[in-house]
Amino acid sequence: FIRGFLAFGLLAGMIYLVGADELLSVLARLQFVYVVALVFLSAFLIWLSCIKWRLFIRAWGHDAPILELMKIYTITYFYNVFAPSFLMGDLARSYHLGKHLENRKDAFVVTFLERVTGLLAMVLLGTIFVAFGAKATGGVEAAILAVAFLAILGAFVCFSERAFTLCTNLALSVIRFVGLKKLSAKLENLFAEISKAVDIGRRNEALFFKAMFWSICFHF
Numbered sequence: 001f002i003r004g005f006l007a008f009g010l011l012a013g014m015i016y017l018v019g020a021d022e023l024l025s026v027l028a029r030l031q032f033v034y035v036v037a038l039v040f041l042s043a044f045l046i047w048l049s050c051i052k053w054r055l056f057i058r059a060w061g062h063d064a065p066i067l068e069l070m071k072i073y074t075i076t077y078f079y080n081v082f083a084p085s086f087l088m089g090d091l092a093r094s095y096h097l098g099k100h101l102e103n104r105k106d107a108f109v110v111t112f113l114e115r116v117t118g119l120l121a122m123v124l125l126g127t128i129f130v131a132f133g134a135k136a137t138g139g140v141e142a143a144i145l146a147v148a149f150l151a152i153l154g155a156f157v158c159f160s161e162r163a164f165t166l167c168t169n170l171a172l173s174v175i176r177f178v179g180l181k182k183l184s185a186k187l188e189n190l191f192a193e194i195s196k197a198v199d200i201g202r203r204n205e206a207l208f209f210k211a212m213f214w215s216i217c218f219h220f
Contacts, residue, residue, distance in 0.1 A: 010081070048214055057069075076088075108197075125216065
C-alpha cells in the first residue's frame with residue numbers, strides 16, 4: 001500500500017510540475033525498442049555490480065546467489081529516490097544482506113568496500129577523460145579532480161593500516177583534548193572493529209584488482 005501510494009504521489013507530482021500535455025507529448029515520442037534496451041542494460045549493470053559485490057562476500061567467508069544479490073540491489077534503488085546520492089541505498093543493501101548472511105557487521109564491510117572500489121574506478125575514468133579533454137567532462141574538471149583527490153585520500157587511509165592508525169589516533173587525541181572521554185572510548189572501540197573488519201581487504205591485493213576490473217567495466 002505504501003509503495004503504491006508513494007508511486008502515485010510521485011507521478012501526480014510530476015504531472016503537476018511538468019504539465020499533463022507536455023508530459024504526454026514526451027511519452028508519445030518514446031520508442032519501445034529503446035525502453036526495452038535500457039531495461040536490459042540496467043539489469044546487466046546490476047549483474048556486474050553483484051559479481052563484484054560477491055567477490056567481497058566470498059572473501060569474508062560467506063556466499064549468496066547472484067539472483068538474490070540482484071534482488072537486494074534492485075530493492076534498494078527505491079530508497080535512493082528519497083536520499084541524496086547512494087547513501088540510503090547502501091545502508092539498505094547492508095541491512096538486507098545482513099539478514100541473508102546473518103551477520104550485519106560483515107554485510108556492512110563488504111558493501112562499504114564494494115562502494116569504495118566503485119568510487120575509485122569512477123574517479124579514475126573521470127580523471128582520464130579530463131586529461132584527454134573529453135566533452136563530457138567540460139566545465140566540471142575542477143570538481144572531478146577534487147572528488148578524485150578526496151576519494152584516493154580516503155581509500156589510502158582505509159587500506160593503509162599505518163595511515164588508518166595515524167588518522168584515528170589523531171582524531172581520538174583531539175576528542176580527548178576537548179574533554180569528550182566517553183565518546184573517545186566508544187570511538188576507539190569502533191575504529192578497532194573497522195580496522196579488524198577491513199584487514200582482509202588490505203592483505204588481499206588480488207581481490208582489490210579484481211574488484212577494480214569489474215568496477216571499471218561497470219562505469220565505462
